[in-house]
Amino acid sequence: PLVTNPVLIFFIVLAIILLSPILLNRFKIPHIIGLIVAGIVVGPFGFNVLADDSSFDIFGQVGLLYLMFLAGVEIDMYHLKLNLKRGLVFGVLTFLAPMIIGTLASYYLLKLDWVTSILLASMYASHTLISYPVVARLGLTKNPAVMIAIVGTIIAVIGSLLVLAAAVNIHKTGVFATMDLLSLLGELAIYCVIIMYVYPRLTRWFFKNYSDRVTQFVYVMALVFLASWFAQIIGLEAVLGAFFAGLVLNRYIPNASPLMGRIEFVGNAVFIPYFLI
Numbered sequence: 014p015l016v017t018n019p020v021l022i023f024f025i026v027l028a029i030i031l032l033s034p035i036l037l038n039r040f041k042i043p044h045i046i047g048l049i050v051a052g053i054v055v056g057p058f059g060f061n062v063l064a065d066d067s068s069f070d071i072f073g074q075v076g077l078l079y080l081m082f083l084a085g086v087e088i089d090m091y092h093l094k095l096n097l098k099r100g101l102v103f104g105v106l107t108f109l110a111p112m113i114i115g116t117l118a119s120y121y122l123l124k125l126d127w128v129t130s131i132l133l134a135s136m137y138a139s140h141t142l143i144s145y146p147v148v149a150r151l152g153l154t155k156n157p158a159v160m161i162a163i164v165g166t167i168i169a170v171i172g173s174l175l176v177l178a179a180a181v182n183i184h185k186t187g188v189f190a191t192m193d194l195l196s197l198l199g200e201l202a203i204y205c206v207i208i209m210y211v212y213p214r215l216t217r218w219f220f221k222n223y224s225d226r227v228t229q230f231v232y233v234m235a236l237v238f239l240a241s242w243f244a245q246i247i248g249l250e251a252v253l254g255a256f257f258a259g260l261v262l263n264r265y266i267p268n269a270s271p272l273m274g275r276i277e278f279v280g281n282a283v284f285i286p287y288f289l290i
Contacts, residue, residue: 014057014064022063025055030286043147045289052290069287076288078255079280082237084142084163085259086266086276089155096160103161104168111137112176132180139173141252142166146285149277167256171201174249200247205257208240212261220265230275233262 016022033047055062063069093100115134119125125133148159175194182193219232237258244254266273 015060015062017064019068022068025063026287026290029055029290030282043144045144045147048286048289069290072284072287073290074251074288076280076284076286078237078241078251079284080142080145080288081252081256082259083149083277083280083285084145085256086263086273087149087154087268088160088163088260088263090263092155092157093160093164096157097164099157100161100164101168104165104172107140107165108138108169108172112172128180128183131176135173135176135180138176139170140166141170143289146281167253170250170253174253178248197248201249204243204247204249208243208257208261212236212240212258213265216262216265226271226275229272230279233266233272233276236262 016025029048029051033051034044037044037047053059057065112131112134115137116127116130119130119133120127123130142163145163148154148156153159175197178197179194216232216236220229223229223232237255240258241251241254244257245251266276
């Protein structure tokens with residue numbers, strides 16, 4: 014890479030975060046596109062100005078978790094309940110359609126074996142909330158379509174992870190291990206129960222005894238990354254833990270509160286743009 018000085022690296026990243034919205038707003042283009050394109054241009058496969066080093070791995074992972082946490086904590090629970098059934102149906106459809114079509118296409122057109130075809134199709138079936146910051150800035154988070162898309166994304170990701178677990182077991186043992194899949198579902202259920210029981214009680218006690226703004230912010234972030242880590246331990250993706258932590262903490266962090274303002278500011282100013290770059 015052309016630049017190795019950490020101070021200069023951070024300046025270049027901040028310059029990209031600053032200039033992308035300013036330049037692209039003139040053309041009515043979402044700034045997310047500018048961050049992604051800028052990352053390609055300055056990265057190893059562009060002009061090789063910056064290396065894809067550990068700092069981008071760490072900040073990028075934090076940004077992805079932050080993005081999923083914000084999606085959970087900003088959801089209007091009332092509107093979520095109203096659109097939950099439609100979101101579940103949408104999630105199942107957006108998972109099954111790519112899975113079935115992708116599996117058949119990989120097997121008959123690409124001439125891959127069944128396990129590889131199913132695993133490849135699970136990549137088609139999963140998707141992310143990468144456009145959520147744009148939706149949030151436009152104030153559309155309460156729109157039914159947004160609620161349905163969020164629920165659908167979570168269903169599709171969980172389905173893809175279950176397919177991944179099954180494919181890995183088949184690759185290792187040569188057979189489909191039903192018990193391993195049921196064990197993963199059981200661990201997921203236990204994980205959800207623990208988070209839903211412990212987090213609300215601990216949060217009520219903490220917010221009652223500690224009112225310092227910085228302390229509350231650090232506390233919330235600690236809970237988010239703890240939930241993400243526990244999700245990884247049971248074999249799921251950390252993003253699911255971050256999103257679930259956001260849902261559980263939703264009622265304790267009102268959208269108009271100073272704490273929510275700090276959470277959004279830090280995420281949108283540094284971590285999420287780092288992930289996009």
